[in-house]
Amino acid sequence: MGNAVRFDYQHQQPVTIISGADAFANLRGYCEQHQGAKLNILVLTSKGHHQRGSLQPLLDQLHPHPFTVIDSIQPNPDIDALDALIAELSPQSFNVVIGFGGGSVIDAAKVVACSLAGANSRPLHQRFRANEATAVTRTCSLISVPTTAGTGAEVTPFATVWDDAEKRKYSLSGAAVAPDAALLDARLTLSLPAFETLYSGLDALSHSMESLWNTNRTPISEAYSRQAFRLIVQALPEVLANPADTHSRAMMQQASLLAGLAIATTRTAVAHSMSYPLTSHYQVPHGIACSYTLPGVLQVLKQDPDGTFAELLHDLYEPAMQLLAQLPIMAELENYVQWSQIEALLPEMDVKQRSGNFILPVNNTVIYKILEYSAVFYRNTEGASLR
Ligand SMILES: [Fe+2]
Structure with missing residues (x-):
């Protein structure tokens, strides 16, 4: 049983971390570099951020590419709500997904990014409730912008999905679940209650x-x-x-x-x-x-x-x-x-x-x-x- 530190390991840290007041400065260039000149961007966030306008500096950087903002992400995202959201978004061909918020928003962004067309098309409830192990893949870019300081979701290769109906939780995990980039600007956390x-x-x-x-x-x-x-x-x-x-x-x-x-x-x-x-x-x-x-x-x-x-x-x-x-x-x-x-x-x-x-x-x-x-x-x- 291991009190000893392991010396036999592989270390992978696939997330590009950009921290500081200029964290958003090259967002558009980063997306174009990875997805080409034709971007279709999905931004997931909470109502509070959208209404308070804290999202605006990030949206300003995306111009002139089209973007869609979904601000209905709830704390502890529920599996059926996520399935409904994924079904609604699937016909649109997003090639960049940005999670702007706390851990729940970033986890939702991870799940959505790994579930949009071209990745895993089977609904989450079918996969999780049946304990079905499926390979997790992702075709779009995924960017995390944390507005709380705590979950670490901005860099982790897993996302928690809650099942309100069955009082359970599931974990989506794999290299594809880790964001490609995490943008950290501490000023976004100043208004946290x-x-x-x-x-x-x-x-x-x-x-x-x-x-x-x-x-x-x-x-x-x-x-x-x-x-x-x-x-x-x-x-x-x-x-x-x-x-x-x-x-x-x-x-x-x-x-x-x-x-x-x-x-x-x-x-x-x-x-x-x-x-x-x-x-x-x-x-x-x-x-x-x-x-x-x-x-x-x-x-x-x-x-x-x-x-x-x-x-x-x-x-x-x-x-x-x-x-x-x-x-x-x-x-x-x-x-x-x-x-x-x-x-x-x-x-x-x-x-x-x-x-x-x-x-x-x-x-x-x-x-x-x-x-x-x-x-x-x-x-x-x-x-x-x-x-
Ligand atoms: Fe935790």
């Missing part, structure tokens, strides 16, 4: 730690994880205290990117495994659901009788516990679900595709311990409030 700043920041924090206590970690993913973690410990409290601070926003955006690059290699682990039933059953925002267990996971590793994880926890345990103690995680969680309801979800928390990546074998006893340690931790912390 406090709760979204917290939720997305916690998701990045969880990614930085989940990729460390992970059997798939490599020297490269560990370097990404540790740097992401250091940035978050400093910048997340700063950005919550001073949301207009562009420098802290940029640090969080870089941390999200780095943590995303780490999980692109390792995938997530037990904290994400334990999060999914909370989101399926109680709509707990992902960042809260995947981080409320972090104190318990740290504690389980620290309690290992042989001290096996001392090196892993070095520079991680104390700063993580201090950060988690000052964030309003429990107050936010209790807006959605009570602890007794969480414990009742225990049988659904061991999702082997994720928990199997954890550096300790996971079973119901380990999951119960993580819940118990987390409960004790939050009982003993002051629990700041966001609202």
Whole structure:
């Protein structure tokens, strides 16, 4: 079982990352270079971005190519809604898809780009609900523009699809799912409300730690994880205290990117495994659901009788516990679900595709311990409030 870092690995990072105030400057040239002079561009976003006009600087760069803006993407995109959207868009021959938004929008853009005509024409519900493994291909260019700092979706080769009807989640994954380019401008995150700043920041924090206590970690993913973690410990409290601070926003955006690059290699682990039933059953925002267990996971590793994880926890345990103690995680969680309801979800928390990546074998006893340690931790912390 692997506490040791793997030295036998292949590292692929196919996403071109363009970061800074000029991130959009060569967007049209980039698209023309990859798809020729005749572009037909699809932009997926949320209503808020469209109405607030934050999309306009990007649209200005696309001129004079035709583009279509779809702003109906909802949080945690549902499989049937995505199938309906893909069916509506399929007759048009888009050769560039841009996801402008948070993780849900970027994941939707990934799924749409990999499902448009010429790629996978079978509806998602047929493929996923039948557990059908199909090769994922893509013929159009895919560009991600994150407006939150947390999911890492801008660089990961997977997308989450939710099944509201069957209370399940699916993951579309493969090299084609990774965007071709990620454009990062921290100013896009300045208007994020406090709760979204917290939720997305916690998701990045969880990614930085989940990729460390992970059997798939490599020297490269560990370097990404540790740097992401250091940035978050400093910048997340700063950005919550001073949301207009562009420098802290940029640090969080870089941390999200780095943590995303780490999980692109390792995938997530037990904290994400334990999060999914909370989101399926109680709509707990992902960042809260995947981080409320972090104190318990740290504690389980620290309690290992042989001290096996001392090196892993070095520079991680104390700063993580201090950060988690000052964030309003429990107050936010209790807006959605009570602890007794969480414990009742225990049988659904061991999702082997994720928990199997954890550096300790996971079973119901380990999951119960993580819940118990987390409960004790939050009982003993002051629990700041966001609202
Ligand atoms: Fe996550």
